[in-house]
Amino acid sequence: xxxxxxxxxxxxxxxxxxxxxxxxxxxxxxxxxxxxxxxxxxxxxxxxxxxxxxxxxxxxxxxxxxxxxxxxxxxxxxxxxxxxxxxxxxxxxxxxxxxxxxxxxxxxxxxxxxxxxxxxxxxxxxxxxxxxxxxxxxxxxxxxxxxxxxxxxxxxxxxxxxxxxxxxxxxxxxxxxxxxxxxxxxxxxxxxxxxxxxxxxxxxxxxxxxxxxxxxxxxxxx
Amino acid sequence: xxxxxxxxxxxxxxxxxxxxxxxxxxxxxxxxxxxxxxxxxxxxxxxxxxxxxxxxxxxxxxxxxxxxxxxxxxxxxxxxxxxxxxxxxxxxxxxxxxxxxxxxxxxxxxxxxxxxxxxxxxxxxxxxxxxxxxxxxxxxxxxxxxxxxxxxxxxxxxxxxxxxxxxxxxxxxxxxxxxxxxxxxxxxxxxxxxxxxxxxxxxxxxxxxxxxxxxxxxxxxxxxxxxxxxxxxxxxxxxxxxxxxxxxxxxxxxxxxxxxxxxxxxxxxxxxxxxxxxxxxxxxxxxxxxxxxxxxxxxxxxxxxxxxxxxxxxxxxxxxxxxxxxxxxxxxxxxxxxxxxxxxxxxxxxxxxxxxxxxxxxxxxxxxxxxxxxxxxxxxxxxxxxxxxxxxxxxxxxxxxxxxxxxxxxxxxxxxxxxxxx
Numbered sequence: 001x002x003x004x005x006x007x008x009x010x011x012x013x014x015x016x017x018x019x020x021x022x023x024x025x026x027x028x029x030x031x032x033x034x035x036x037x038x039x040x041x042x043x044x045x046x047x048x049x050x051x052x053x054x055x056x057x058x059x060x061x062x063x064x065x066x067x068x069x070x071x072x073x074x075x076x077x078x079x080x081x082x083x084x085x086x087x088x089x090x091x092x093x094x095x096x097x098x099x100x101x102x103x104x105x106x107x108x109x110x111x112x113x114x115x116x117x118x119x120x121x122x123x124x125x126x127x128x129x130x131x132x133x134x135x136x137x138x139x140x141x142x143x144x145x146x147x148x149x150x151x152x153x154x155x156x157x158x159x160x161x162x163x164x165x166x167x168x169x170x171x172x173x174x175x176x177x178x179x180x181x182x183x184x185x186x187x188x189x190x191x192x193x194x195x196x197x198x199x200x201x202x203x204x205x206x207x208x209x210x211x212x213x214x215x216x217x218x219x220x221x222x
Numbered sequence: 223x224x225x226x227x228x229x230x231x232x233x234x235x236x237x238x239x240x241x242x243x244x245x246x247x248x249x250x251x252x253x254x255x256x257x258x259x260x261x262x263x264x265x266x267x268x269x270x271x272x273x274x275x276x277x278x279x280x281x282x283x284x285x286x287x288x289x290x291x292x293x294x295x296x297x298x299x300x301x302x303x304x305x306x307x308x309x310x311x312x313x314x315x316x317x318x319x320x321x322x323x324x325x326x327x328x329x330x331x332x333x334x335x336x337x338x339x340x341x342x343x344x345x346x347x348x349x350x351x352x353x354x355x356x357x358x359x360x361x362x363x364x365x366x367x368x369x370x371x372x373x374x375x376x377x378x379x380x381x382x383x384x385x386x387x388x389x390x391x392x393x394x395x396x397x398x399x400x401x402x403x404x405x406x407x408x409x410x411x412x413x414x415x416x417x418x419x420x421x422x423x424x425x426x427x428x429x430x431x432x433x434x435x436x437x438x439x440x441x442x443x444x445x446x447x448x449x450x451x452x453x454x455x456x457x458x459x460x461x462x463x464x465x466x467x468x469x470x471x472x473x474x475x476x477x478x479x480x481x482x483x484x485x486x487x488x489x490x491x492x493x494x495x496x497x498x499x500x501x502x503x504x505x506x507x508x509x510x511x512x513x514x515x516x517x518x519x520x521x522x523x524x525x526x527x528x529x530x531x532x533x534x535x536x537x538x539x540x541x542x543x544x545x546x547x548x549x550x551x552x553x554x555x556x557x558x559x560x561x562x563x564x565x566x567x568x569x570x571x572x573x574x575x576x577x578x579x580x581x582x583x584x585x586x587x588x589x590x591x592x593x594x595x596x597x598x599x600x601x602x603x604x605x606x607x608x609x610x611x612x613x614x615x616x617x618x619x620x621x622x623x624x625x626x627x628x629x630x631x632x633x634x635x636x637x638x639x640x641x642x643x644x
Contacts, residue, residue: 002407002411033404033408034408128644129567129644130566130567131566131567146566150566176563176565176570177565179570179623179625179638179640180565180566180567180568180570180640182623183567183568183622183623183640183642184567184568186623187621187642190621191621193408203582203585204585204625204627206586207585207586207589207624207625207626208623208624208625212586
């Protein structure tokens with residue numbers, strides 16, 4: 001299996017001296033194409049920071065991140081933004097939907113920003129899979145948490161990224177909806193051959209992943 | 223052969239190109255020619271007018287009157303006398319006079335400039351075309367090279383640098399081919415992974431069989447010796463137990479091997495899930511009854527008719543596995559509750575028992591091949607450790623998920639299965 005994500009001695013260090021905090025400490029991991037990896041750790045273990053670096057959203061203090069053999073942080077700011085936009089889909093705990101536009105617009109927004117032509121049939125397929133057909137004209141604040149998260153997932157999937165990074169996507173959802181969201185993510189990413197990296201503090205979710213990486217105090221404890 | 227064919231086609235295309243070029247040049251020349259002719263005509267009329275003015279001036283006596291006449295009135299009339307005078311003096315209208323000579327020079331300049339213009343224009347266009355062609359050819363060569371690589375089976379993951387393409391279509395083509403390469407690579411890897419997995423399976427099977435077969439052998443050897451009647455019975459029974467164990471193991475192994483070898487296709491047909499689950503319950507009913515275990519099935523009316531794409535035989539097997547486990551690891555007089563819950567994209571099935579439960583640390587391991595728990599209670603029961611592995615495989619192929627959590631009041635286990643509607 002080929003590596004799609006690889007890190008080398010990745011570290012993120014804040015502060016100095018007595019105030020030194022090693023949020024991420026010398027992490028070496030590799031994730032294969034098509035895998036569903038769960039990164040588990042308690043609050044403050046550094047998993048969010050790690051995920052942000054994997055997605056190029058945060059600069060490491062040391063070490064490298066390779067996405068498809070491309071050294072992420074060698075890219076210039078604008079090239080990195082394009083790379084990120086085309087290759088990675090993000091899903092956050094707090095959905096991060098744009099509240100002034102409706103569901104459909106939220107989903108196709110990143111595509112529009114990229115100036116790409118839309119594969120409408122594909123997007124309709126995602127919307128159908130996620131059960132959002134009847135909600136396309138709704139504004140986000142008229143939807144339940146579970147529905148909002150589905151919209152966020154549709155948005156992440158719409159641009160057909162190679163990798164989906166999800167930061168506690170079920171954090172704000174009840175247990176049954178959580179289960180469903182995870183199953184949905186797994187089903188979609190398998191269907192489209194994507195790699196899914198998910199952060200969670202819930203070890204039960206890990207049962208559904210292909211592999212689990214445990215993080216404690218910024219280090220990988222597998 | 224492909225080489226010669228391509229050469230032949232290139233030549234033909236080349237000829238066609240020249241033909242097109244010539245046509246384009248001819249066309250443009252024709253246009254310029256028409257343009258020149260109209261300018262020439264205008265200039266000639268101009269010249270004519272000049273002559274006529276002179277004629278008119280010569281015609282009548284009053285020069286000033288005539289001049290204002292020409293300027294004010296549109297046409298130049300009454301020139302006949304003037305013409306006669308010119309003729310008399312031998313000045314032809316289109317003859318050897320200063321004005322005519324000037325006219326001729328102007329003509330030559332106009333035509334000359336037009337030609338120059340055409341030549342320069344063509345020069346520029348041609349140069350641009352040639353450089354573009356070169357670039358396109360190079361880019362095409364890059365794409366060809368990539369395809370050649372793939373044909374030879376060299377599918378490396380090139381680093382994702384923006385390919386240096388100017389031609390938008392070629393760039394898209396290149397990227398599409400790259401992604402084709404990725405797919406090829408995935409297929410290759412899947413193939414080698416399958417081979418590895420088969421090797422693993424074979425060694426797992428031989429390993430698993432060794433133990434019960436060795437025990438059987440030992441028991442038999444002991445039976446060969448002189449034993450009391452009681453001892454005979456005991457060892458014969460031990461043999462029996464071992465044989466049953468092997469039989470169990472073989473059954474499960476055959477199932478797995480078939481599945482992994484792709485011999486068994488799981489065919490997803492939209493059908494009523496409720497019926498499948500009922501069938502599973504019916505098949506384990508006897509075993510449950512023996513232990514006085516009650517099986518309850520909760521489902522809202524509307525869910526009883528719901529169709530889910532599934533393979534009835536295999537999914538039934540999966541449910542039977544789960545139910546058998548629940549029965550096996552529960553004490554007498556306990557309850558097993560099945561429920562169906564409608565979610566948005568998936569149907570949720572819960573199987574909750576009041577049995578010995580599973581320690582949280584083992585949640586991931588229980589689905590592994592051949593894993594059985596370590597407690598005495600588990601060792602007591604017969605089992606191959608394959609049931610949950612198989613169940614999870616089956617559910618995966620249905621694009622569903624399965625996980626476990628503590629049962630009601632933290633006792634026993636609850637298995638949660640999700641199956642998609644489409």
